[in-house]
Amino acid sequence: MSAPQILIDENNTLFDKTGMFYKKFPSDFRQIRYYTLLIVEKAPAEMKQIYLLEQQISELIKNAVKHGNKSDPKKFVECWFRFEDDMAHLIIQDEGEGFKHLEKWNEFNLERTRCLQERDFDALEQYVSFMSPDSDQNDNGNALFAAVQFWNAGVVFNSKRNCVAVMKKYHHNKPWRHLEED
């Protein structure tokens, strides 16, 4: 059995910012979806299912604003982003302490994936919510479960764990095709 993992790799190629757009936002929780729109507007107009891309980018910015910067308006979220016909690539950095529970999350996700693959929904009860002292009480920590599915070319943190690089690759011949075809 395998499950997608979150990596820590400072030298990963996903941290290469060459040719990427850049924006910097204050940590205003009320503006997260607006910040997201400012990024997504750079995506190709013909992109289908752009709502999924928007939703997933919103989750990354929310993590940076809420968990990383603790919604401190003096702290900023920096975003680098690049969209092409067959891929979306983002780097999101906050000024926080970093994702301390990353290893525990990977172990948790492995067990969660096992329950899902074995369709053991009774056992899954223990793994539907990843709760650490820093977890989001509103989303039960489930944003990252979706993130590792969506960002299919990698979810990678830097050594300090306050900067995440993600990439989604789409099928070359049928860009922005429906998710269920993946």
Added chain:
Amino acid sequence: MEIKLRRNAQIFIIDIEGDMDLYQAYKLKELVAKMIQKNIVYYVINLEKVDYIDSSGVGALLYVHSALKKQKMKLLIANVHGSVKDVINLTQLMDYFNITKDVNTAIQELKPLIT
């Protein structure tokens, strides 16, 4: 996000309209927590008019699903469609939730369970 409540015999239908997002999804948790205190047993959450959901919205559904299960109360989620379905698919929880086609189907499924 607006929530309206209606009733079919002992079954309570929660109609949600708008975005189930990080700003508003908590409203569903608050409502169901109050309904549990009133010992309401049978629930249908209708997502027909929800076109955007994020992890906070999925989190609210998870909270409600879990809270009702602990109390041995019954929940069906109806009209999971379009982008909402795609987002729940990403979390791989489509089979974990008790999802039914529409509100009428949900009512027909719940009625035989009413004692």
